[in-house]
């Protein structure tokens with residue numbers, strides 16, 4: 001981009017959009033215009049930079065200065081001070097113990113990262129194919145089509161050790177080989193962008209921030225297996241991803257990189273279409289997804305046959321996750337050995353985690369496989385906010401399980417996670433502190449899977465319902481120890497007898513919380529107490545007479561008149577009248593109300 | 597909006613747009629779901645006569661159209677409010693207090709998820725992760741996204757839309 005003296009990157013990921021990055025961009029453009037800098041300075045929107053908690057995020061290049069929580073009012077100062085006079089606006093730089101930091105690379109959050117799948121996200125204008133090409137984009141496709149045989153491509157992907165990032169961790173090269181060898185024409189390539197884990201958003205960020213990387217990789221897969229048509233199945237909740245992808249496909253066609261014409265002077269051609277989901281979690285499962293592209297209800301079917309043998313319209317089909325694809329072009333360009341040199345023995349390369357919940361720095365991180373939970377949560381994540389204590393991390397969403405403080409030194413790779421009763425899943429990582437009730441969390445996930453069960457098979461449909469009923473009883477303080485035994489039995493049954501991965505993994509959150517936090521279940525049952533103070537039916541509000549100043553605020557706000565007391569004397573709550581709404585707790589200025 | 601003459605196809609340009617969309621998709625494999633998406637974009641929901649027309653144009657059984665439309669939670673067979681509020685109940689939002697925000701929405705709108713306010717302004721729905729977990733809890737109102745929600749912020753946000761209409 002030689003024409004411009006500076007580039008101002010405004011993050012337009014979902015997080016920044018939700019806290020108002022568009023008005024910031026407008027204000028920047030307006031001020032740049034006013035100062036007559038329009039020809040020298042360019043403002044572009046990028047995908048998620050990764051530090052969503054500091055949104056709206058603005059980066060200024062060439063220096064790489066990082067501004068957080070930028071308001072439209074700040075635009076004037078950024079333009080006049082920084083862009084005109086070269087003095088970064090100190091007060092908008094993120095803080096660190098050692099003072100304010102200027103550059104992205106100085107943030108601990110970015111320092112521990114190795115960005116392969118996210119290599120371009122947040123750095124390039126996702127609506128510009130030129131910028132993608134400028135960063136070696138489509139060079140891997142050119143290399144594959146003009147210099148490599150399909151067998152060599154598959155061999156390279158196999159040797160890299162890349163495994164699927166969408167859940168099961170199946171070796172990608174092997175999947176391609178099976179599909180290449182399968183009988184049947186035509187073959188298809190599918191990208192699974194359904195991103196069902198409620199709490200994971202790496203696929204969204206890649207599609208919105210670097211859509212061409214996925215298209216390029218799909219074309220490479222097409223060349224390797226002998227397919228000419230690809231489909232990207234995107235969930236309906238991601239309209240911006242659909243828009244960016246659509247635009248990227250048009251651009252790639254205009255450049256002759258997709259479409260019905262031969263690529264790079266050869267006769268291999270490849271085209272891609274988008275299919276938009278319609279709000280069914282089970283459609284992330286590959287056979288259900290295929291049914292959905294075919295226009296049917298998204299119900300899974302038994303495997304085998306696997307899609308590699310009989311997929312879309314009964315033809316051999318490769319289906320991979322977004323993040324899996326995003327790793328492909330670098331593997332081709334830099335070689336399998338380079339990729340296999342990162343990560344652990346059986347889990348190669350990096351993994352993107354979407355870190356959220358009770359952690360200071362929320363956002364997307366990409367780290368080598370095998371990085372410990374401690375590094376992720378405490379070094380990159382900055383630990384738990386408000387001085388609270390780390391309690392657990394849920395990995396793998398509703399199909400996964402929880403890790404505890406005892407697992408902080410566990411290397412995060414496929415095998416270690418599985419052995420700990422969790423799973424990698426798509427890399428959703430929800431951090432929980434002492435104010436999170438594990439029984440309530442297990443109930444939350446089960447409610448999710450129960451709601452999303454397609455109903456095709458009985459163990460999943462009825463079993464999850466029965467399990468949910470028991471959990472409802474326990475959080476209401478009406479559970480018995482027998483219930484707990486039945487819960488475990490049902491869990492085993494649903495796991496073993498369900499048809500698809502949804503049912504087979506639905507009991508995991510219950511089983512893993514039972515394994516590590518059984519005492520919390522027992523506290524709910526035996527003592528009718530929620531140790532984290534979450535389950536409403538079991539809450540008790542009390543006033544600490546030592547701290548109460550008798551200001552009377554709580555007495556006035558209590559909707560049921562449960563609080564009595566004379567001015568300037570300690571007040572008290574009548575538990576029989578208390579509706580447990582928590583208003584008094586929220587209002588007390590002296591921290592005199594205890595919740596238990 | 598929503599007047600009884602909606603069925604007068606000749607004068608309702610929405611039906612022309614539907615026909616154009618059906619022409620684009622007819623004969624293509626797996627056309628049903630994209631066609632339903634387009635229809636819902638045009639009408640805001642899937643009226644019965646529209647589903648009948650889709651079945652006809654794409655040559656699929658009406659039972660199949662109905663079965664698909666009811667399977668996917670994104671499709672609505674009932675008219676919806678002018679603004680659909682989608683509160684995220686994904687994990688990150690849940691852990692950060694989305695349940696209390698939902699209670700505040702239910703109270704402010706006097707409806708439950710899946711319902712529409714009497715004035716036809718808002719429909720309330722709960723959704724799964726919107727991909728903005730870093731700012732949890734999150735909701736969308738129409739095309740706009742709101743993050744870092746608390747129950748206290750809800751009345752102010754709703755008021756903005758009510759004022760726009762007044």
Ligand SMILES: Cc1cc2nc3c(=O)[nH]c(=O)nc-3n(C[C@H](O)[C@H](O)[C@H](O)COP(=O)(O)O)c2cc1C
Pocket residue numbers: 163164165166167168169170172192193194195196197281282283284285286287319320321322324426500501502
């Ligand atoms: C209930 C269920 C939901 C799933 N959801 C997703 C999803 O949202 N995204 C995804 O990539 N894979 C999902 N999967 C895994 C896919 O079935 C499939 O294994 C994956 O797309 C293969 O790609 P990969 O090898 O690149 O991971 C899901 C599986 C199950 C059982």
Ligand code: SF4
Pocket residue numbers: 282299300452453454455456457458460461498499500501502503504
């Ligand atoms: S396990 Fe559940 S989601 Fe999967 S096919 Fe059976 S009912 Fe449907």
Ligand code: FES
Pocket residue numbers: 011012013014015016017047048049050051052053055057363730
């Ligand atoms: S959306 Fe802007 S940093 Fe994530």
Ligand code: FES
Pocket residue numbers: 198199200684685686687688689690724725726727728729730732733734
């Ligand atoms: S969980 Fe609500 S936006 Fe992700």
